[in-house]
Amino acid sequence: MLQLVTLPAAFGMRNVSPFCLKAEMLMTSLGLDFTLAEEGDPRKAPKGKLPFLRTDGATIADSELITEYLNDLTQGRIYEGLTPQQKGQGFALARLAEDHLYWLMVASRWLDPKWFPNVVEGFFGIAPKLVRGFVAKGAQKQVAKTLDLHGLGRHSQEEQRGFAQRDLIALNDCVPSTGYLFGETPNVFDFTVAGMMAGIYDNKPATWMTDMAQAYPALRDYTERVQAAVGVYGRS
Numbered sequence: 001m002l003q004l005v006t007l008p009a010a011f012g013m014r015n016v017s018p019f020c021l022k023a024e025m026l027m028t029s030l031g032l033d034f035t036l037a038e039e040g041d042p043r044k045a046p047k048g049k050l051p052f053l054r055t056d057g058a059t060i061a062d063s064e065l066i067t068e069y070l071n072d073l074t075q076g077r078i079y080e081g082l083t084p085q086q087k088g089q090g091f092a093l094a095r096l097a098e099d100h101l102y103w104l105m106v107a108s109r110w111l112d113p114k115w116f117p118n119v120v121e122g123f124f125g126i127a128p129k130l131v132r133g134f135v136a137k138g139a140q141k142q143v144a145k146t147l148d149l150h151g152l153g154r155h156s157q158e159e160q161r162g163f164a165q166r167d168l169i170a171l172n173d174c175v176p177s178t179g180y181l182f183g184e185t186p187n188v189f190d191f192t193v194a195g196m197m198a199g200i201y202d203n204k205p206a207t208w209m210t211d212m213a214q215a216y217p218a219l220r221d222y223t224e225r226v227q228a229a230v231g232v233y234g235r236s
């Protein structure tokens with residue numbers, strides 16, 4: 001039994017979390033028999049974040065640890081055929097997307113006062129109307145604190161836009177104009193980059209980052225290509 005637990009749909013996205021989308025793409029590409037389940041409250045996840053994977057004997061939290069588990073399960077299929085240099089480049093791109101650009105995406109949703117009402121409805125719409133704004137504000141404080149600790153939250157939105165632009169240019173310059181990062185079939189690193197970018201391009205309504213990413217059509221085409229190859233799309 002394999003069950004991938006993800007966040008519910010929001011912001012025009014069927015799978016709103018780039019980490020959850022990456023894991024879903026990976027499991028589909030491996031041809032695994034699995035089900036999807038939703039958990040709207042990350043505090044109920046084993047490490048307070050989604051996704052996590054339920055197996056017959058264990059619960060594995062974190063998309064990278066899920067990847068490692070699946071790599072063992074499939075006798076090394078995930079990194080098969082990659083040179084050490086390609087694997088190194090893949091991890092470097094993953095860190096850029098997941099540990100830097102991701103946090104700027106979070107800032108574009110949570111810390112932009114013009115966009116924040118969408119967070120209230122998209123993530124807290126099931127809370128009673130009277131308390132919804134209050135609960136969402138409490139969560140926003142937590143997100144602001146996390147971004148402050150990361151460091152990116154200490155910059156103005158204009159400076160955050162500068163960081164995001166440099167990340168997007170780097171990704172745009174690294175993705176190929178045909179095929180995938182390391183060959184003719186997409187692999188986990190393509191799912192990482194495309195999973196992240198899908199949630200930026202297809203986020204509805206657009207955030208400042210969605211608008212900014214439109215300037216990089218090669219990155220947009222690549223994101224579409226990876227989703228089409230595996231038949232798993234982030235958007236609803």
Ligand SMILES: N[C@@H](CCC(=O)N[C@@H](CS)C(=O)NCC(=O)O)C(=O)O
Pocket residue numbers: 007016017018019042043048049050051061062063064
């Ligand atoms: N390193 C984790 C990151 C997962 C993550 O940040 N998930 C977000 C959703 S995109 C989450 O659950 N956030 C809830 C929270 O931090 O409270 C992974 O790769 O799975």
